Amino acid sequence: MSCLKALNKFNVYIMTQTEALYHYTLRLGDNSLISGHRLSEWCSRGPILEEDLALTNMALDHIGRAQAFLKYAGELSEKKQTEDDLAYKRGERQFLNNLITELPNQDFAFTIARQLIISCFEFYLYTELCNSNDPIVAGISEKAVKEVKYHLAHATDWTCRLGDGTELSHQKMQKALNDIWMFTGELFEMDETDQVLLKAGIAADMTLIKPLWYNHLKQVTTEAGLKLPEDAYMQSGSRKGIHTEYLGHILSEMQYLQRAYPTAQW
Amino acid sequence: MSTEHIQNAFQQRLDKGDFIEPKDDMPDGYRTHLIRQISQHAHSEVIGMQPEGNWITRAPSLRAKQILLAKIQDEGGHGLYLYSAAETLGITRSEMIQQLHSGKAKYSNIFNYPALTWADIGAIGWLVDGAAIVNQVSLQRTSFGPYSRAMVRICKEESFHQRQGYEIMAHMMNGTADQKEMAQDAMNRWWWPALMMFGPHDSDSPHSGDAFKWKIKRESNDELRQRFIDKTVQQAEVIGLTIPDPKLKWNEAKNHYDHGEINWNEFHEVIRGNGPCNKQRMEHHIKVHEAGAWVREAAEAYKKKRLNKESLVTI
Amino acid sequence: MSKDTQLDLWEVFIQGKSGNPYVHAGSVHASDKKMAIQNARDIYTRRGEGTSIWVVPSNNITASNPHDADMLFEPSNDKIYRHPTFYVMPEGAKQI
Numbered sequence: 270m271s272c273l274k275a276l277n278k279f280n281v282y283i284m285t286q287t288e289a290l291y292h293y294t295l296r297l298g299d300n301s302l303i304s305g306h307r308l309s310e311w312c313s314r315g316p317i318l319e320e321d322l323a324l325t326n327m328a329l330d331h332i333g334r335a336q337a338f339l340k341y342a343g344e345l346s347e348k349k350q351t352e353d354d355l356a357y358k359r360g361e362r363q364f365l366n367n368l369i370t371e372l373p374n375q376d377f378a379f380t381i382a383r384q385l386i387i388s389c390f391e392f393y394l395y396t397e398l399c400n401s402n403d404p405i406v407a408g409i410s411e412k413a414v415k416e417v418k419y420h421l422a423h424a425t426d427w428t429c430r431l432g433d434g435t436e437l438s439h440q441k442m443q444k445a446l447n448d449i450w451m452f453t454g455e456l457f458e459m460d461e462t463d464q465v466l467l468k469a470g471i472a473a474d475m476t477l478i479k480p481l482w483y484n485h486l487k488q489v490t491t492e493a494g495l496k497l498p499e500d501a502y503m504q505s506g507s508r509k510g511i512h513t514e515y516l517g518h519i520l521s522e523m524q525y526l527q528r529a530y531p532t533a534q535w
Numbered sequence: 536m537s538t539e540h541i542q543n544a545f546q547q548r549l550d551k552g553d554f555i556e557p558k559d560d561m562p563d564g565y566r567t568h569l570i571r572q573i574s575q576h577a578h579s580e581v582i583g584m585q586p587e588g589n590w591i592t593r594a595p596s597l598r599a600k601q602i603l604l605a606k607i608q609d610e611g612g613h614g615l616y617l618y619s620a621a622e623t624l625g626i627t628r629s630e631m632i633q634q635l636h637s638g639k640a641k642y643s644n645i646f647n648y649p650a651l652t653w654a655d656i657g658a659i660g661w662l663v664d665g666a667a668i669v670n671q672v673s674l675q676r677t678s679f680g681p682y683s684r685a686m687v688r689i690c691k692e693e694s695f696h697q698r699q700g701y702e703i704m705a706h707m708m709n710g711t712a713d714q715k716e717m718a719q720d721a722m723n724r725w726w727w728p729a730l731m732m733f734g735p736h737d738s739d740s741p742h743s744g745d746a747f748k749w750k751i752k753r754e755s756n757d758e759l760r761q762r763f764i765d766k767t768v769q770q771a772e773v774i775g776l777t778i779p780d781p782k783l784k785w786n787e788a789k790n791h792y793d794h795g796e797i798n799w800n801e802f803h804e805v806i807r808g809n810g811p812c813n814k815q816r817m818e819h820h821i822k823v824h825e826a827g828a829w830v831r832e833a834a835e836a837y838k839k840k841r842l843n844k845e846s847l848v849t850i
Numbered sequence: 851m852s853k854d855t856q857l858d859l860w861e862v863f864i865q866g867k868s869g870n871p872y873v874h875a876g877s878v879h880a881s882d883k884k885m886a887i888q889n890a891r892d893i894y895t896r897r898g899e900g901t902s903i904w905v906v907p908s909n910n911i912t913a914s915n916p917h918d919a920d921m922l923f924e925p926s927n928d929k930i931y932r933h934p935t936f937y938v939m940p941e942g943a944k945q946i
Contacts (some may be wrong), residue, residue, distance in 0.1 A: 308600025316827025
């Protein structure tokens, strides 16, 4: 509950740097965890066996990164929690992942569109975070950049294949981009957490990342013969722990054993 | 050369200990046997991803989730190595998949059993992979080069699979009463199907004659099964699990364990399609295959467009 | 439904570490070069087996015919003077 209490303090107290860093690493960890969860659902469902392995490889990168960030968040938390405590024992309202990460896989086009947008975002985010004044954030980011660069190359190539493949694949890819677009605004939202950490040179400035991200996506989609949707109304909420209905189902699955046998060690 | 000539020369090479490579002369029977065996082996790896995949999203720790994902990914990779080995014999992966869907090609019976609890993930790793490894170690010396090479690679990668399963079982047997019960229950349900993985008794094994002559198979079903039982009993004892076979007993004279009779009726019924998950596994595979068709077609279409683009540039 | 495609077959060669030769690792299916490299990476270097990859469309590989093996390879068997152990060195000579 420490997360919600702290969030409620926003208007009253000034957040400490440790609190801010706790939220920030939780956000990064949750994004990786939920993305990894969705990618792992592709296991035994890939369009060709090779792609099955590629998608699960990426799932592993995400879960590994989630483990690193949540471990750090746990050390920063008041209650000194483990990464598993944070992944398995928090409720829906305490998760800080962006809504886009929890969107169901649907078909391969939707997954590729989602991964393109996320990996492009993460590429610039982690490149920036390599320069973070916090050595642990910088360390995890250095490893992440290499992984994400590959994720981005993979998603870029598939975006081109689907965008410029058959009429059907083109339609599916365009529809996926259109459907996902309203979840992209949230990626760049900054709150008190970001402000506190920006001052300390720990967090990334999202206003700098957004144009890089947008231009990169513009290039890829143009190459693929796809249209980047116009900015319209954007969904929001994850910074306050307000999610889509999908997250509850992810958690009820993910946390089932830990919740059903609270005294057991796994 | 006459067929008889080819057969004799072929047998001489095998008896000398030569490996056979894809372009070498080989009797049709050898080729057919290998295609059947290797594709069945490949399908088993791929279908085997399903029961374990059933638990990825529910794995109880981040460590367990990563291990399980990596393990299932290995199974997919092994399926892929084996499909490739079979492809060198002149069958395409598409054809093999078609044979799987039509029921012409089989996969291991074991994957028609459900993975019900987390302990099943332990039991599958420890018992099912354990049984598979005994078989696969033996197949490293199989006479067909590409199959043998795939097996060497697979055995190297699989060495962690059995350990991770055993670790789960050991951990649960050290845990709460619920966990112990879960572990023993998984043991009870997986022990007999694991023994069936080695196939019928030698006296009832329809393909073994040729397989031995051609050195595709080096050890018999019963020999391999016995080896598995002998090494697994001790492992069960160490962590306090009971093997669900009242007739299991050490036989000093034979230096092996005696065991109760396997339920061969169940074995044959599951082969006939009457296992608890046969339909589910096949429907899943067909659904995924069909759902991916448009993606594969898009990739092909893109390739052709790009080829045309490149050729325009060079002109 | 149209005929199934499982994409093209490629052969994969992996260099274990820099300076080492490229060794045949196996095959992958892929529709283009980039996909072939990525698939080879995801399948054959999961345990740090490689630092560099070659992929070649399988149908671009020409193999020797097993029936020519005697003609191609046996004539070199008796050319033992190509091996250093063939030569008798005077006793006491060093570093040769």
